Amino acid sequence: MSKAGAIMVLGGGIAGVQTALDLADLGYYVYLVEKKPYIGGVMAQLDKTFPTNDCAI
């Protein structure tokens, strides 16, 4: 049986989004499944990030 070319990523935080982006770049169709009404997860709630104090969004 041939293998599917689609992948499901559960969770739309920084890890899920990065996985989805890389998988799409690697030639797969991605379903990004997120519980909340928006993606970004906790990182979207952060003001700045250590140690460079870059903006998180």
Add this chain to the structure above:
Amino acid sequence: MTQEGYNPRILGFFCHWCCYAAADSAGVSRYQYPPNVRVIRVMCTGRIDVRFILEAFRCGADGVFTGG
């Protein structure tokens, strides 16, 4: 010239990645600031040639703002 009546025309050169993004952000947060600046977007403040700044003054700018 009183502070009240002074209405300078300012030309801004904004870096796409930082200052221009920050100016958008200010809008999203509905911060209010005086409407005196007109913006030219560049991909980096490194693009700004000193000739641009001189030309801006020649064209009547009272101030030039570079942000990056």
Add this chain to the structure above:
Amino acid sequence: MVEAGRSPNIEILTSATLKSIKGRAGNFTAEVFQQPRYINEDLCTACGVCTMYCPRPIADVYNERLDITRATHIDFPQAIPTSYYIDPKACLRVNYQTCNLCAQTCTAGAIDFSQKPKNMKLKVGSVILAPGFGRVGHDVLEKFGYGRYQDVVTSYEFERLTCASGPTEGHLVRPSDQATPKKIAFLQCIGSRDVTCGNGYCSSVCCMYAIKEASVAKEHEPDLDISLFFMDVRTQGKGFDAARKRAEEKYGLNVIRARVPKIDQIDSKLALTWTTDDGESHSDLFDMVVLSVGLDAPEDAHAIADIAGIELNSYDFCKTSHGAPLSTTKNGIYVAGAFQGPKDIPESVTQASGVAAIASELLKEGRGSQTITVTYPDEDKALEEEEPRIGVFVCHCGVNIAGVVDVKAVRDYAASLPNVAYYEDTLYSCSQDALKAIAQKVKENRLNRVVIAACSPRTHEPLFQETLRSIGLNPALFEMANIRDQCAWVHAQEPEEATQKSKDLVRMAVAKARLLEPLAQPTVDVTQKALVLGGGAAGMTVALSIADQGFETVLVEKSKVLGGNLRKLTWTVDGQDARKILKDLVRKVEKHPKIDVMLDSELESTSGYVGNFTSTISTGGKTEMVNHGVMVIATGGKEYKPKGYCYGESRQVLTQLELEQRIAKGKSGFKTTKNVVMIQCVGSRGEDMEHCSRLCCSQAVKNALKIKELKPDANIYILYRDMRTYGFSEDLYREARQKGVRFLRYTPDNRPEVVKQARGIKVNVYDRLLGEEISIPANLVVLSTGIAPGENENLSKLLKVPLTQDGFFLEAHAKLRPVEVAVDGVYLCGLAHGPKGLEEAVSQAKAAAAKAAIPLVKGKVAVEPIVSRIDKATCIGCGICASLCPFNAIQMVKEGKRKKAETITASCKGCGICASHCPVLAISMGGFTDEEIFAQIHAFSPDGCGEGSEAEKK
């Protein structure tokens, strides 16, 4: 995030939960349940009118319930999808069939109460679990007065309180009386390193974020007095110690090593009492206390585990092993991010890329079978070359622009500008039907330049450019005037001025548009082969992954055997047999038909750019050329060789790795051992090297426990500065303490001393509790020597990849691009990047393999059209541009007798530093030419200012 929203191959299903997974690796069927938003994402323009009219207030969860929002809302303006949603629990229409105000006020017609919950069955080859982490329970926080005292807040709440877009617009106030606090305490390890709440592990991120939050608070309120209460300061990440030191010095943060057991309130202040490790008791009053809460397992960990059929570890995180950190106990289901164990952003991003590589190995036969490729019609070159016919579209954006700016006046003003052939105002220019209408008008009127006066090109330019491409126009023939974000929104009280500014911005945009030229969108073919430098654990893992994804790989190893530092390891920190892991890796690499191993070999030179590198490899005097598309640096690091501590003078003084080899030989080596003293941070953290070596603390407790196994009555002392057994290694630290290993903290100004005696050796160390120096006679002194960088300078020069101050390779972005470097097509992993244990090295190697495989999979590299172009006839070959280019994207090539600059378009990022510094104006930037920018400057003046000034001609 925005990229994920735009990719045609990522389908974002929000408000969705996983219900079941059936099938096996390669062919799963996943059932997903999706709640409606009640707002059509495609129609919603995120104008916010519905929130203004919604009568139903609810707590703003995004702002940690510190603010109020409405039943219909968006969490934050940059949210993806950029669409509002209606909270079904709160909405009056959904629950009681009343209200409907939002639907009546939404001019875009986006609100749709007929939406129903959906059940979907998705056929997928693999499932990746990245559900993140959960929150520490309220009961844990209550022990520290949270809920009882208003001014005890969590670190999440504090984050929102210091954020400019937060509920207080970044004004730091304490909740009880809205006054600005003067004195704040941060309490660490809340819900971490605490078996009483069931979380024995270290959350690995709180030390850093507490320092960050304290620094941000000090930026807001420079007079703040901030104390941070740590058990150990665990800033073990790359460059983190240096950042911590800078923050401590710059902001004058008080670092106190103590755990505060509880908090009391005295009048309006919070009273803290604590005991330091010298036995002294202290107490003080604070205005506000921040609880640095740890990362818990996700609330739905058990549900996910049941659905996916995977096992959890004892803390309800996903069960994995150090040799295969991204694999769950079920084939085809993988894990990344905090669900695998508490971790920070760079580690999460690394694992995310790593897990993509693993899924890609599994499904390579299915690759490309389900992806969508967007195609465009050929460009109408003839039309593009005609005299500019500019179309100006002025957007109302509902009331967002039109509520302030007189849009019709701006539209009519545009009509008066030169070359404007068509003008129109549109209600929402970004909506699907408006885009169609714009495309229609452009075609009908044979327009060849388009100006849209609306929001920001940062968010919407790609969308409009896409529309141009879809009708055969080059996307570079497009310009935006930002009359929303940088005009209507920020001058809401000055409609006349805002209208004037809009006219000026449109005039400047049209002036630039007249000069816009189509830009080529070239692609470069990729040599589908990878070169991996370094044959240690990281290098072998990278090579295997790239080869398993289907690409030829050349693995170059300096020594005569594969294995690198892994050869010296006996056990992993989680107790696996390191030698078996090594053997497996070596066997797979040697057997793999797509891997060509070159031992005793080194890289001599490299030329080219992403997709097309040519490298010379020397093997025992002979050289060989290899053509490859990508390259991975996995050259490793080395064990630091200690100076002093009687190392090399006494056979009783060993390094941790040497000890490990002795332990491997069994009991016989410890027959007479009574006292073992381990000294941490030998060479690290400022003694000789500045960095923290990250793995030595776990290594030390691991080996201490091994000795205890072999010789239970041995006395073991570990002399440390901060025990950095982060993550689940904290379990080992606790076990060691329980088994009687003694831990004594020393400070860098009072380091332990190893003294050779007539018979044996002793270690002198200051005992903080006794308040005096003690002498420990030792049979064995073990130095935790950490990781020194390899000989990286040469390779750094060869590849033009910069090093950090500590001598490791510097990644492109510490958080978002942790395995890429400044040079495109070159990737980084393992000890060459910085000190780390096997688990992290493997994740990182997989991540590098994913990133390196991307250009190989695509077969082509797209080149940005806004690159620099050098007019060779004008160029005098001075080389200023090449020396200034931050991306090494300009090379000097010999043409006849002279050198000329040449842009490597594949590497150019379009910053334009070269163009502004070229003394003979030979460099032009696509989309930002001198002429275009001068035209904008002239148009800045309402009367055009004349052309051809002295400055311009220079």
